[in-house]
Amino acid sequence: MVPLSAYIAVGAVLFITGMLGVLIRRNFIIVLMSVEIMLNAANINLVAFSYYLESMAGQLVALFIIAIAAGEAAIGLAIIIVVFRGKISTNVDEMNLLKW
Amino acid sequence: MVVVFFSYFAFASIAAAVLTVALRHPVHCGLALLALLVHVSGLFILLNAEFIWAMQVIAYAGAILVLYLFVLMLMNLKTDDRYFHSSYLYFLVPAVIGSLYVLALLVRSPFGGAKGDATTAAVLQDGDTHAVGIKMFSDYLLQFEIIGVFLLGAVIGAIVLAKTPKPIADKRGE
Numbered sequence: 001m002v003p004l005s006a007y008i009a010v011g012a013v014l015f016i017t018g019m020l021g022v023l024i025r026r027n028f029i030i031v032l033m034s035v036e037i038m039l040n041a042a043n044i045n046l047v048a049f050s051y052y053l054e055s056m057a058g059q060l061v062a063l064f065i066i067a068i069a070a071g072e073a074a075i076g077l078a079i080i081i082v083v084f085r086g087k088i089s090t091n092v093d094e095m096n097l098l099k100w
Numbered sequence: 101m102v103v104v105f106f107s108y109f110a111f112a113s114i115a116a117a118v119l120t121v122a123l124r125h126p127v128h129c130g131l132a133l134l135a136l137l138v139h140v141s142g143l144f145i146l147l148n149a150e151f152i153w154a155m156q157v158i159a160y161a162g163a164i165l166v167l168y169l170f171v172l173m174l175m176n177l178k179t180d181d182r183y184f185h186s187s188y189l190y191f192l193v194p195a196v197i198g199s200l201y202v203l204a205l206l207v208r209s210p211f212g213g214a215k216g217d218a219t220t221a222a223v224l225q226d227g228d229t230h231a232v233g234i235k236m237f238s239d240y241l242l243q244f245e246i247i248g249v250f251l252l253g254a255v256i257g258a259i260v261l262a263k264t265p266k267p268i269a270d271k272r273g274e
Contacts, residue, residue: 001102001103002102002103002106002146004211005206005207005208005209005210005211006106006110006207007143007147008206008211009203009206009207010110010113010114010143012199012202012203012206013114013117013199013203014113014114014117014136014140016195016198016199016202017114017117017118017120017121018117018121019195020121020191020192020195021120021121023188023191023195024121024184024188024191024192025121025184026184027126029126029168029171029172030120030121030126030129032168033120033129033130033133033168034120034121036133036137036160036164037117037120037121037133037136040136040137040140040160043140043144043152043156044140044143044144047143047144047147047149047152048147049211050147050149050218051147051148051149051220052211053213053214053215053216054215054216054217054218054219054220055215055216055217055218056216056218056223056231056232056235057216057235059149059151059152059228059232060232060235060236060240060243062149062152063151063152063155063232063236064243064247066152066155066156066159066160067159067247067250067251068247068250069160069164070159070163070164070251070254071250071251071253071254072254073164073167073168074167074254074255074257074258075254075257075258075261077167077168077171077258078257078258078259078261078262079261080171080175081171081174081175081261081262082261082262084175090175
């Protein structure tokens with residue numbers, strides 16, 4: 001029997017990895033992929049608690065998170081295409097049009 | 101047996117996540133992300149969540165990842181030498197130390213709480229999809245509708261953003 005804390009630990013490690021990716025990678029698409037890693041870590045936590053606390057709510061929220069990840073990917077990639085069309089770069093350090 | 105499967109899926113997903121963050125070429129990162137998603141879906145199977153597993157494989161690995169790879173191939177990215185933040189060691193070292201501390205806390209701590217009504221036997225009687233469907237269309241109907249409207253807005257927004265803009269001269273000519 002796998003304890004609940006093992007699943008939580010996997011989720012924590014995945015979340016830290018994704019957060020590191022957001023902080024240190026400079027390619028915008030990789031940053032979005034790291035956000036997907038963090039969303040997956042949250043999903044693992046939700047489904048694990050749903051199983052161990054015998055409640056259905058966690059799985060439903062995990063489904064909603066998958067839907068939100070789909071929307072986030074669509075909007076983020078559209079923004080990347082717009083930026084790429086104008087500046088030919090996906091480096092997040094060079095995207096400073098909104099900086100005052 | 102479950103422990104063997106759990107350790108395989110856990111270590112494989114962590115390794116795939118590290119590869120996603122650390123690999124140099126963006127397409128390789130996308131493929132590592134695919135490995136991560138598939139292994140996380142294996143964890144869902146171990147937790148009796150077949151419907152979430154199916155959604156993970158269909159929506160994440162099938163749709164979102166194809167979208168990522170499509171944009172990557174479309175833009176023909178060059179891999180530049182400086183692909184990490186210039187001072188990434190300042191992020192890396194505290195994050196590793198902090199995560200080790202959090203891990204030590206997590207593995208030792210007991211988790212408990214009020215149990216719900218979806219016991220394993222009750223879920224396995226009609227299947228996980230049945231249980232999710234009954235719950236979603238009774239208690240979570242409003243959230244379901246909100247997610248539907250959100251996705252519609254996201255689709256419209258993506259189309260509007262990615263549309264090729266008309267040249268200004270064309271507009272004046274009319």
